Amino acid sequence: MLDTDWSDSWRGAFRIELRAEAIGLACHGWPVLPGTFPTTPQSGGKTWTGPVPVHADWADRIGAHPNEVAEWWAKPYSLLVATGKVLDAVEVSDTLGKRAARLLRATGHPAPIVATPDGRWLFLTTVADRFPDRLATSGEVRWxxxxxxVPLPPTPYQHGVVHWRVKPDVWGWRLPAADAVHSVLVRALDQTDDREVRGQQLVAASAAA
Incomplete structure (x- = not known):
């Protein structure tokens, strides 16, 4: 969709939406930052692999007033949120994300969830001071x-747009406790491993028959 549709009129309309989202998030205390677009050259001539902060001193701009945020988005920027201050994010594959989302619904834990066009899910939580070894060493999870x-909707990628799987307003803008979400992700990861083992056992049994 976005590979060819980069007209000035499209950019203008999309910039307005991004600006409105950025202001709204800033009003809820989220530390939003302007990020690059897919067509924005990266520093050092690097290939665009995802949005990065526009300002080199982005860490000093965390917690800007909504009025300043509104001024930033006078230009067409994507929408990022800094992690480690107000919120954290746990990034997983869409397969693991779907399994974890089902478990969260079953246990009644609220969690805003973001999905990117490249098949990644981001679970937003309160700030954590540690990360379970089971997740850190899995190779499938990034804290x-x-x-x-991390990017927030409606940030554009080269092949789509970042979107909400679960919007924060659904849960009254409450962020779930990090350890509660980590625990659910561990369970989801264990379920994935169990299914892979059972699948391998079935294949082995079929081959031996």
Whole structure:
């Protein structure tokens, strides 16, 4: 969709939507930051692999007033939120994300969830001071904490737009406790491993028959 549709009129309309979202999030205390677009050259001539902060001193701009945020988005920027201050994010594959989302619904834990066009899910939580080894060593999970950032809707990618799987207003803008979400993700990861083992056992049994 976005590979060819980068007309000035499209950019203008999309900039207005991004600006409105940024102001709204800032009003709820979220530390939003302007990020690059897919067509924005990255520093050092690097290939665009995702939005990064526009300002080199972005860490000093965390917690800006909504009025300042409104001024930033006078230009067409994507929407990022800094992690490690107000919120953290845990990034997983869409397969693991769907399983974890079902478990969260079953246990009644609220959690805003973001999905990116490249098949990644981001679970937003309160700030954590540690991360379970089970998740950190899995190779499937990434913790975005102090010094990091993640994209928020409706940030554009080269092949789509970042979107909410679960909007924060559905849960009254409450962020779930990090350890509660980590626990659910561990369970989801264990379920994935169990299914893979059972699948391998079935294949082995079929081959031996």
């Amino acid at each position: 975005h904490g102090e010094g990091g950032w």
